Amino acid sequence: MGGPIGFGIMGCAEIARKLCRAIGIAPNATVVAVGSRSPDKARKFIADNGLPATTRVHGSYEALLDDPDVEAVYVPLPTSLHAHWVIAAAGKGKHVLVEKPPALNTAELDRILEVCQINDVQIMDGTMWMHHPRTAKMRDLLSDPNLFGQVKRTNSIFCFNGSPDFLQNDIRVKPDLDGLGALGDAGWYCISSILWANDYDLPKTAIAFPNPVKNEAGVVLSCDASLHWEDGRVATFHCSFLANLTMDLTIIGSKGTLHLNDFIIPFEESSANITFASDSLLNDAVTAWATLSQKHVVSTDLPQEALMVTEFSRLVSEIKESGSKPDYKWPTISRKTQVVLDAVKASIDSGSKPVQIVF
Amino acid sequence: MGGPIGFGIMGCAEIARKLCRAIGIAPNATVVAVGSRSPDKARKFIADNGLPATTRVHGSYEALLDDPDVEAVYVPLPTSLHAHWVIAAAGKGKHVLVEKPPALNTAELDRILEVCQINDVQIMDGTMWMHHPRTAKMRDLLSDPNLFGQVKRTNSIFCFNGSPDFLQNDIRVKPDLDGLGALGDAGWYCISSILWANDYDLPKTAIAFPNPVKNEAGVVLSCDASLHWEDGRVATFHCSFLANLTMDLTIIGSKGTLHLNDFIIPFEESSANITFASDSLLNDAVTAWATLSQKHVVSTDLPQEALMVTEFSRLVSEIKESGSKPDYKWPTISRKTQVVLDAVKASIDSGSKPVQIVF
Numbered sequence: 001m002g003g004p005i006g007f008g009i010m011g012c013a014e015i016a017r018k019l020c021r022a023i024g025i026a027p028n029a030t031v032v033a034v035g036s037r038s039p040d041k042a043r044k045f046i047a048d049n050g051l052p053a054t055t056r057v058h059g060s061y062e063a064l065l066d067d068p069d070v071e072a073v074y075v076p077l078p079t080s081l082h083a084h085w086v087i088a089a090a091g092k093g094k095h096v097l098v099e100k101p102p103a104l105n106t107a108e109l110d111r112i113l114e115v116c117q118i119n120d121v122q123i124m125d126g127t128m129w130m131h132h133p134r135t136a137k138m139r140d141l142l143s144d145p146n147l148f149g150q151v152k153r154t155n156s157i158f159c160f161n162g163s164p165d166f167l168q169n170d171i172r173v174k175p176d177l178d179g180l181g182a183l184g185d186a187g188w189y190c191i192s193s194i195l196w197a198n199d200y201d202l203p204k205t206a207i208a209f210p211n212p213v214k215n216e217a218g219v220v221l222s223c224d225a226s227l228h229w230e231d232g233r234v235a236t237f238h239c240s241f242l243a244n245l246t247m248d249l250t251i252i253g254s255k256g257t258l259h260l261n262d263f264i265i266p267f268e269e270s271s272a273n274i275t276f277a278s279d280s281l282l283n284d285a286v287t288a289w290a291t292l293s294q295k296h297v298v299s300t301d302l303p304q305e306a307l308m309v310t311e312f313s314r315l316v317s318e319i320k321e322s323g324s325k326p327d328y329k330w331p332t333i334s335r336k337t338q339v340v341l342d343a344v345k346a347s348i349d350s351g352s353k354p355v356q357i358v359f
Numbered sequence: 360m361g362g363p364i365g366f367g368i369m370g371c372a373e374i375a376r377k378l379c380r381a382i383g384i385a386p387n388a389t390v391v392a393v394g395s396r397s398p399d400k401a402r403k404f405i406a407d408n409g410l411p412a413t414t415r416v417h418g419s420y421e422a423l424l425d426d427p428d429v430e431a432v433y434v435p436l437p438t439s440l441h442a443h444w445v446i447a448a449a450g451k452g453k454h455v456l457v458e459k460p461p462a463l464n465t466a467e468l469d470r471i472l473e474v475c476q477i478n479d480v481q482i483m484d485g486t487m488w489m490h491h492p493r494t495a496k497m498r499d500l501l502s503d504p505n506l507f508g509q510v511k512r513t514n515s516i517f518c519f520n521g522s523p524d525f526l527q528n529d530i531r532v533k534p535d536l537d538g539l540g541a542l543g544d545a546g547w548y549c550i551s552s553i554l555w556a557n558d559y560d561l562p563k564t565a566i567a568f569p570n571p572v573k574n575e576a577g578v579v580l581s582c583d584a585s586l587h588w589e590d591g592r593v594a595t596f597h598c599s600f601l602a603n604l605t606m607d608l609t610i611i612g613s614k615g616t617l618h619l620n621d622f623i624i625p626f627e628e629s630s631a632n633i634t635f636a637s638d639s640l641l642n643d644a645v646t647a648w649a650t651l652s653q654k655h656v657v658s659t660d661l662p663q664e665a666l667m668v669t670e671f672s673r674l675v676s677e678i679k680e681s682g683s684k685p686d687y688k689w690p691t692i693s694r695k696t697q698v699v700l701d702a703v704k705a706s707i708d709s710g711s712k713p714v715q716i717v718f
Contacts, residue, residue, distance in 0.1 A: 018645050152581075152602040155514060155595075159611060160639075210564075210713070213591055222511075224585070224593055232572055234583055236514075236595050238611075243511040245639035246616045248609060252518060252597075257605045261618060261634075262648065269647045275620075280519075280604035286377050287662055288628045289621065303646055354569070 002321055005313040006032035008070035008094070010061050010085060012045040015099060016076045019126070020049045022305035023074070028313040031055060035064030061085055065092045072122075072316055075099060078177035079184060083108045086123070090115045095122040095316045095326075097309070100192075101184045101341060102334050109338045113331055122319060122326040124312045125334045127192050129264050131311055132304035134272040135196070137296060138258060142197070142251065147278045149254030152233060154197045156190040157248040158264060159222070159240035167241065173219050181219035182239045183345060189247075189264050190237035191340045192333070194227060197251045200336055203227035203235065205354045208347035213242060225344045228354075255279055257293070271299040335359075361680055364672040365391035367429035367453070369420050369444060371404040374458060375435045378485070379408045381664035382433070387672040390414060394423030420444055424451045431481075431675055434458060437536035438543060442467045445482070449474045454481040454675045454685075456668070459551075460543045460700060461693050468697045472690055481678060481685040483671045484693045486551050488623050490670055491663035493631040494555070496655060497617060501556070501610065506637045508613030511592060513556045515549040516607040517623060518581070518599035526600065532578050540579035541598045542704060548606075548623050549596035550699045551692070553586060556610045559695055562586035562594065564713045567706035572601060584703045587713075614638055616652070630658040694718075 007023050009016050009031060023029045033056040036042035042057045058064040064073065065088060072095035075085055082103055086096050096116065102125045103109035116123045129135060142148045162170065171177040172185045180187075195202070205228040212223035222240035249263040259275040266272035277293035284290075302310065318324040336359065343355040366382050368375050368390060382388045392415040395401035401416045417423040423432065424447055431454035434444055441462055445455050455475065461484045462468035475482045488494060501507045521529065530536040531544045539546075554561070564587040571582035581599035608622035618634040625631035636652035643649075661669065677683040695718065702714040 015645075021644065021646075149603070152599070153516070153518070153583075153597050155516070155597075157512070157514070157609070157611070159512070161613065205569075207569075209585055209593060210566075210587060211591065222591070224512075224595070226568055226583070226585070226595075228569060232570065232581070234568060234597070236583070236585075238512050238514075238593070240511070242613070243611045244508070244614050244616045244636065245641070246609075246611050246636075248618075250516070250605075250607060252516070252602045252605050254520065254601070255603050257603045259607075259620060261652070265641060265645065265647065267648045267651060277603065277605075282604070282624060285380065286374075286624065287380075287664070288624065289626045292626060293620070305646070 002317060004028050004030040005316050006030060006069045006071045008033040008035060008064045008067060008073045010035050010064060010073050010075045011077050012036050012041050013076040016045070016074065017049060018305055019074050019076065019309070020051065022303065022309045025302060025306040026309035026313060028317060029309050032069045033058055033064055033067050035061050065089055065094060070094060071320070072097060078171045079104055079180065080177055083112055086112050087115045090119045090121040093119055093121060097124050097126060097312050100125045100127050100188045101180060101338060103338060104179060106335065106338050106342050109335055113335065116326065120319060120326060122312065122315045124330045126308070127189070128304045128308050130192070130196065131308040132266065132272060133300050134266065134274060134298040137298045138274055141256070141258065141274065141276050142253070146255070148256035151198055151251060151253050153252040154194045154235035155248065155250040156193045156235070156237040157246050158186040158189045159238060159243040160186070160245040161243065162241035167215070167221070173215055173221065175217045175219050179219060180341070180345065181221060182241050183220045183223055183341065186239035186241070187223065187237065187344070188337060188341065190239050192337045193249050193263055194235040194237060195336055195340065198229070198233065198235070200333065201229070202336060202357055202359055203229045203340065204357060206340060206343035206347050206357055207354045208344050208352050210352045212348055220348065223348060225347065227340065259293070269303045271297055273297055361676060363387050363389040364675050365389060365428045365430045367392040367394060367423045367426060367432045369394050369423060369432050369434045370436050371395050371400050372435040375404070375433065376408060377664055378433050378435065378668070379410065381662065381668045384661060384665040385668035385672060387676060388668050391428045392417055392423055392426050394420050424448055424453060429453060430679070431456060437530045438463055438539065439536050442471055445471050446474045449478045449480040452478055452480060456483050456485060456671050459484045459486050459547045460539060460697060462697060463538060465694065465697045465701050468694055472694065475685065479678060479685060481671065481674045483689045485667070486548070487663045487667050489551070489555065490667040491625065491631060492659050493625065493633060493657040496657045497633055500615070500617065500633065500635050501612070505614070507615035510557055510610060510612050512611040513553045513594035514607065514609040515552045515594070515596040516605050517545040517548045518597060518602040519545070519604040520602060521600035526574070526580070532574055532580065534576045534578050538578060539700070539704065541600050542579045542582055542700065545598035545600070546582065546596065546703070547696060547700065549598050551696045552608050552622055553594040553596060554695055554699065557588070557592065557594070559692065560588070561695060561716055561718055562699065563589050563716060565699060565702035565706050565716055566713045567703050567711050569711045571707055579707065582707060584706065586699065618652070628662045630656055632656055
C-alpha cells in the first residue's frame with residue numbers, strides 16, 4: 001500500500017484553513033505544497049497552519065500543477081475560476097477536491113466532469129456534512145419503512161448574518177467571482193440536503209419565490225424556492241446572507257419526522273445528534289403528546305471534513321494502486337445538485353416561473 | 360363580582376370533550392347545559408365527562424339557546440354550520456366560543472362578527488396555543504431588538520396521519536361539512552402562527568403551491584403555501600392529514616432564531632419549552648458552533664385550553680358586570696387569519712396564481 005495522498009492547496013482562501021487542517025488529520029492524506037500568486041501569502045499560510053517547513057511554495061497555480069509530488073489539488077478558488085483550474089488540474093492528471101458549487105452551471109460542470117473522466121481523475125465537491133457518520137445513521141432511520149415510511153415533505157434552511165464587510169467585499173457577493181451568491185453558497189447545502197433526503201430522486205419542477213433580495217450588482221443575497229415531485233412530494237428551502245445563523249433540516253415522512261438544527265456543521269465536533277420521531281401520537285385527552293421524539297447521538301473520531309478528505313483520498317488510492325476507474329457516485333451527486341441549482345436560478349431569472357428539471 | 364360564566368355546549372363532537380374539561384378547570388366558567396339533536400347522546404356526554412347530574416340536557420340547539428342560564432355557548436359544530444348557529448346564539452345575546460375556522464370564508468365571518476357586534480356579544484375562536492404563557496414569553500423574546508431583531512422568515516408545519524377511517528369519514532374530509540379540509544383545520548394553526556410571528560402585519564400576497572392533494576370530493580388533504588410581505592419577509596407553511604404528526608414553528612430574525620416542535624399542543628401539559636438562539640456564531644476554525652441555543656421553560660398551572668376559556672370568560676364577565684363593550688382583539692385576529700386562509704384557498708383554486716391579501 002502506498003503512502004498518503006499528496007495534496008496541493010490552490011490559493012490561500014479562508015476556507016482553505018479548515019481543509020488544510022482536515023488533510024492533516026486524515027490518515028491517508030498530507031499537504032505537500034501550497035500555490036498562490038503571492039509566495040509570501042503561501043509562506044504565511046504554511047506557517048499559520050502549522051504545516052512542516054518542507055511544504056513547497058509555488059508562486060503560481062501552474063507551478064503547483066507541475067509539481068510531481070502533488071497527486072491531488074484542493075481548489076478553494078472563487079466559483080468563476082473553478083472550470084479553468086479544475087480542467088487544468090485534470091489535464092495534468094491531478095485528482096480534484098473542489099469547493100462547492102463546483103461550477104457556475106451544469107454546462108460548465110459537464111465540461112469539468114468530461115475532462116476528469118478522460119484523464120481518469122477523481123473529482124469530489126467539498127460538501128462535508130454528507131461524510132459525517134450521522135448522515136449514514138439518518139439514512140438508516142429514513143430507510144426503515146416501519147420507522148419513517150415514505151418521505152412527504154422536506155424543508156432546509158441555511159442562513160447566516162453577513163457582516164457589513166462581508167456584504168460589501170466577500171467573493172460571494174461579487175458577480176464576477178461567485179455570481180450565484182447566497183444560492184450558490186448557502187443554497188447548495190439546502191439543495192444537497194433535499195436531494196439526499198429524497199434519495200437523489202430528482203424533483204420535476206423548481207419554483208423560486210418572487211422578489212429574492214439582490215445586491216446592487218444583481219447577486220442574490222437571500223432567496224427561497226420550492227421543489228416538486230410528480231408523486232406529490234414537496235420541498236422548500238431558504239438560503240440567505242441576511243439572517244441569524246440557522247441550519248435546519250426537517251424531513252417528514254408518512255410515519256416519521258426527522259429534525260436537525262445543525263445539519264451543515266454539527267454543534268460539536270466529536271458527536272452530533274439526530275432528533276427523530278416515529279408514529280407520533282397525542283394523548284387520549286388531546287392535551288399533550290403520548291410519544292416523544294428520540295435523540296440519537298452519533299460520535300465521530302474524525303471531524304466530517306477529515307472524513308471527506310479520507311474518502312476522497314481512499315478513492316484516489318484505489319485509482320493509483322489498483323488501477324480502478326474514478327468513482328462516479330460523488331460527481332453524480334454534485335451534478336444533480338447543480339442541475340437543481342440551475343433550475344432554481346432559471347426560475348429566479350424568469351420571475352418565478354416553474355422550471356422543469358432535466359438531468 | 361358575579362359567579363362563573365355558564366356555558367352551554369352545542370353538540371357532542373369529539374373536540375367538545377377537551378373543552379368541557381377546560382371549562383371545568385377554568386376558575387370563572389362552568390358547564391350548565393349540553394344541547395344535542397340526540398338527548399341520549401347529550402346524557403352520555405354528561406356522564407362520560409364527569410359533569411354534575413344537574414347539567415341540563417336540551418334536545419335541540421334552539422332549546423339550548425333559549426336556556427336563560429346559558430350565558431355563553433361553545434360551538435364545536437362542523438364549519439359549515441358555524442354561521443347559522445353563531446348568528447342564532449348572538450341574536451339571543453349568548454357569547455360565543457367557536458371552533459376554528461370560525462367560518463367558511465371572510466364574507467361569512469363578517470356576517471357573524473356584525474351580528475355579535477350589534478348584540479354586544481363576545482366572540483372568540485378556539486385557537487388554544489395563543490393563550491399558553493409560552494406564547495407571551497416568545498413575544499418577549501421576539502420583541503427584544505437585541506435578541507431577535509427583525510423577523511425575516513417564518514415556517515410553520517402542522518400535519519398528522521389521518522387513519523383510514525378519518526380519511527373516509529371525518530367531518531374534515533367532507534365537502535358539505537368542513538369543505539376547507541386540511542387547510543381549514545391544520546392550516547388555520549399554521550396561518551395563525553405566521554401572523555402571530557409577524558405581529559399581525561398582514562402579508563401582501565399568498566401563493567399556494569401547485570397540485571395540493573385532494574380527495575375524490577375535492578377536499579384538500581395536504582397543501583402548502585408561501586406568504587410574501589412588501590418588505591421582503593417570507594413565510595411558508597405545510598398542512599396535511601397525510602404525514603406523521605408534526606407541529607413545527609420556526610421564526611428567523613436578523614439576530615435570533617426560535618424553534619418549537621410542539622407549537623399547537625405542548626409535549627407536556629404543565630410546562631413547555633422554547634428553543635431560542637441569539638447572535639449565533641461558529642467557532643474560529645468553522646468546525647463547530649461557538650454559541651448554542653437556550654431552552655426557556657415556561658410552566659403553567661392551567662393547560663392552555665383552560666387559559667383560553669378563562670380569558671374568554673373574563674371578557675364576558677366584564678361585559679356582564681361593567682357594561683364593557685366586547686373586546687375586539689381576538690375577533691380581529693380571527694378575521695386576519697380567515698382573510699389569509701381565503702387568499703390561500705383562492706390561490707389553490709386558481710392553480711397557484713398569486714393572490715393579493717386585502718383586509
